[in-house]
Amino acid sequence: MLKELSELNAVSSREEAVREYIRNRIKGKVDKFETDNLGNLLAVTGENKKGPKVMLSAHMDEVGLMVVGIDNSGLLKIKPMGGIDERVLLSKRVVIGPNKIPGVIGAKPIHLQEREEREKPVKIPSLFVDIGAKDKNDAEKDVNIGDLAAFDIKAGEFGDRMFKGKALDDRVGCAILLNLIENTYDFPVYYAFTVQEEVGLRGATVAAFRINPDLALGFEGTSAGDVPASKKHKQSTRIGKGPAISFMDRSVIVNQALVERLIEVARESGIAYQFRESITGGTEAGAINQSRAGITAGILSVPCRYIHSPVSVLNLDDYENTIKLADAFLKSIERKGLPV
Amino acid sequence: MKSTSLLTKLTEATGVSGREDGAASIILDFFTHGEGREWVSDLRRDKLGNIILYKKGLGETPAKIMFAAHMDEIGLIVTDIEEGFLRFSSIGGIDQRVLVGQEVIVHGKKDLLGIIGAKPPHIQTPDERGKSIKIQDMTIDLGLSQEKAESLVKIGDSITIKRKFCQLKNSLCSGKAMDDRAGVVALVECLKRLKDLRHQADVYCVVTVQEELGVRGAFVSSYGVNPDIGVAIDVTHGEMPGLPDYEAFKLGEGPVIVTGPQMHPKVFEKLKEAAKCGNVKYQIEAEVTPRGTDAYAIQVAQAGVASGLVSIPLRYMHTSVETLSLEDLRETGRLLAEFVMEINSEFVGGLKYC
Numbered sequence: 001m002l003k004e005l006s007e008l009n010a011v012s013s014r015e016e017a018v019r020e021y022i023r024n025r026i027k028g029k030v031d032k033f034e035t036d037n038l039g040n041l042l043a044v045t046g047e048n049k050k051g052p053k054v055m056l057s058a059h060m061d062e063v064g065l066m067v068v069g070i071d072n073s074g075l076l077k078i079k080p081m082g083g084i085d086e087r088v089l090l091s092k093r094v095v096i097g098p099n100k101i102p103g104v105i106g107a108k109p110i111h112l113q114e115r116e117e118r119e120k121p122v123k124i125p126s127l128f129v130d131i132g133a134k135d136k137n138d139a140e141k142d143v144n145i146g147d148l149a150a151f152d153i154k155a156g157e158f159g160d161r162m163f164k165g166k167a168l169d170d171r172v173g174c175a176i177l178l179n180l181i182e183n184t185y186d187f188p189v190y191y192a193f194t195v196q197e198e199v200g201l202r203g204a205t206v207a208a209f210r211i212n213p214d215l216a217l218g219f220e221g222t223s224a225g226d227v228p229a230s231k232k233h234k235q236s237t238r239i240g241k242g243p244a245i246s247f248m249d250r251s252v253i254v255n256q257a258l259v260e261r262l263i264e265v266a267r268e269s270g271i272a273y274q275f276r277e278s279i280t281g282g283t284e285a286g287a288i289n290q291s292r293a294g295i296t297a298g299i300l301s302v303p304c305r306y307i308h309s310p311v312s313v314l315n316l317d318d319y320e321n322t323i324k325l326a327d328a329f330l331k332s333i334e335r336k337g338l339p340v
Numbered sequence: 341m342k343s344t345s346l347l348t349k350l351t352e353a354t355g356v357s358g359r360e361d362g363a364a365s366i367i368l369d370f371f372t373h374g375e376g377r378e379w380v381s382d383l384r385r386d387k388l389g390n391i392i393l394y395k396k397g398l399g400e401t402p403a404k405i406m407f408a409a410h411m412d413e414i415g416l417i418v419t420d421i422e423e424g425f426l427r428f429s430s431i432g433g434i435d436q437r438v439l440v441g442q443e444v445i446v447h448g449k450k451d452l453l454g455i456i457g458a459k460p461p462h463i464q465t466p467d468e469r470g471k472s473i474k475i476q477d478m479t480i481d482l483g484l485s486q487e488k489a490e491s492l493v494k495i496g497d498s499i500t501i502k503r504k505f506c507q508l509k510n511s512l513c514s515g516k517a518m519d520d521r522a523g524v525v526a527l528v529e530c531l532k533r534l535k536d537l538r539h540q541a542d543v544y545c546v547v548t549v550q551e552e553l554g555v556r557g558a559f560v561s562s563y564g565v566n567p568d569i570g571v572a573i574d575v576t577h578g579e580m581p582g583l584p585d586y587e588a589f590k591l592g593e594g595p596v597i598v599t600g601p602q603m604h605p606k607v608f609e610k611l612k613e614a615a616k617c618g619n620v621k622y623q624i625e626a627e628v629t630p631r632g633t634d635a636y637a638i639q640v641a642q643a644g645v646a647s648g649l650v651s652i653p654l655r656y657m658h659t660s661v662e663t664l665s666l667e668d669l670r671e672t673g674r675l676l677a678e679f680v681m682e683i684n685s686e687f688v689g690g691l692k693y694c
Contacts (some may be wrong), residue, residue: 088440091661092655108583110657121471121472130508142509159453163484227479230459230463305457306441
């Protein structure tokens with residue numbers, strides 16, 4: 001499932017492929033589902049049960065590129081959609097638009113470069129995608145201005161229990177929700193598969209308003225900086241060390257009772273966990289937290305190396321343990337009620 | 341086999357300079373068990389690994405023509421293992437800027453998938469963010485512990501950039517190692533045409549090794565073959581933003597015939613004549629010194645060889661998205677066959693300067 005989700009293309013605002021996939025997976029398993037005006041897919045189980053309304057969210061969209069121009073020679077000019085480090089783009093493959101037109105991001109040959117050129121990143125305005133068009137007219141037959149391009153890469157297992165692919169931020173969150181949706185809890189659970197997270201948490205903002213939950217928990221693929229080049233205190237999270245609990249990020253300070261409940265549940269269930277040590281980066285919890293008159297919201301993340309690049313990496317034990325921790329957390333609500 | 345499917349197989353094969361067996365086995369198989377076995381009179385491999393495909397001519401004292409295209413590709417090599425990650429250097433000229441976020445295959449005890457990573461951008465200083473990441477600051481992530489990595493990989497193991505072949509619009513295609521496996525496919529195209537032609541000259545199509553490290557395969561294979569005429573088939577820069585017209589050639593406008601001090605003027609003229617005769621569209625490039633092609637080595641083999649160079653225009657050379665036109669590739673094969681038909685012992689006799 002993670003592989004299928006990773007290989008679907010859903011750059012922010014064009015999430016239909018992932019929405020369609022999820023819709024097909026949840027049919028018959030939920031009381032009802034609906035889409036809204038932004039493209040969020042909202043589903044509910046146990047709608048008529050008593051007890052608190054809990055919202056679980058994960059975003060369907062991924063970072064990518066937008067075609068913003070076509071030059072006379074038929075090359076496509078691009079801008080990033082979401083936070084992409086321009087230095088990962090050279091010499092990569094993409095597919096463009098609904099018809100998945102293949103294209104390559106070309107680079108000047110090393111033979112014709114000055115030595116100093118190699119020290120400087122190629123900036124976005126100098127990058128282009130080559131689809132093999134003869135000229136502008138020829139390119140326009142296949143590509144429109146405004147089309148979105150996604151990285152073209154196969155997902156799969158490698159190494160020891162590792163998994164690689166694009167868009168693990170946040171298809172891993174979608175996969176976690178699709179696992180949890182199979183369970184039943186004795187209170188209503190709202191599953192929000194949201195849009196446009198990467199361009200400003202747009203989907204979660206309106207989904208939280210519509211659902212108006214008593215508590216919300218978001219699921220993310222978060223950056224793991226545990227590579228030899230980064231010092232330990234800057235790694236934020238480490239792969240293979242379990243789900244990462246956020247206490248704070250740029251968008252939210254998570255209610256302390258919620259953080260404590262997550263820790264308590266992890267300990268009781270014998271699930272290793274870590275904290276997301278960095279306080280940078282925004283998440284849907286921030287948007288949900290600020291919704292209506294205020295909603296308690298937290299974030300649980302699967303650590304991912306190289307997020308927002310053509311190929312990110314996660315550990316499958318972390319993924320499975322995040323599902324277990326979320327399930328244990330929901331069961332704790334059955335026993336003890338909300339933490340807040 | 342269609343040339344596209346051979347090109348797909350060849351470019352997706354592994355074969356970093358000095359470790360060309362992956363690509364070599366495809367060629368050997370094609371000419372010993374495949375369709376190609378009918379197209380050659382003999383086949384051998386020399387001590388450096390060059391493959392020599394020989395097609396006998398009808399002439400009584402036939403001229404000897406050698407065509408050379410290299411099968412090695414640029415790549416990487418393991419220099420250290422650290423916390424389960426690999427440190428590496430490059431084999432051949434690689435722009436460090438194309439590497440981050442790239443998948444690779446590490447040739448350890450078994451082939452292992454790896455991902456090239458670096459310090460995450462959000463924890464880099466603004467100063468670091470403004471610079472390209474240096475190879476020595478990158479690591480390959482195998483998803484393994486130090487212990488497991490050490491048991492499977494050793495320092496000195498070679499690494500291939502991973503990239504699938506892909507077809508773009510207008511018979512353009514893109515992939516890694518088009519430089520110079522496209523040249524190899526042009527040789528195959530030439531041999532395929534020659535099977536139905538009555539040519540006088542003996543033809544040696546040499547698939548060379550270690551070109552990217554200093555045309556080493558061509559030095560020894562041209563010594564071994566000792567041809568009268570030697571023509572290298574390589575790639576040249578295709579037009580793209582930021583390159584001047586005289587350095588870059590149009591894709592789909594045919595092979596590029598190269599002139600310069602390392603190319604014999606009569607071979608240059610004959611290549612043009614052959615193109616005109618066969619109605620092959622061609623382009624002309626002037627090159628001060630084609631140091632980076634097999635022609636450079638062929639010229640000085642034994643007592644000296646009349647050398648030539650034909651290039652296939654290719655965009656984004658030495659990246660994993662090298663892009664060329666299949667049309668140009670086929671036309672290059674056709675040009676070579678036409679050239680063979682033009683060569684007789686009289687022409688060879690006239691090669692010595694008066």
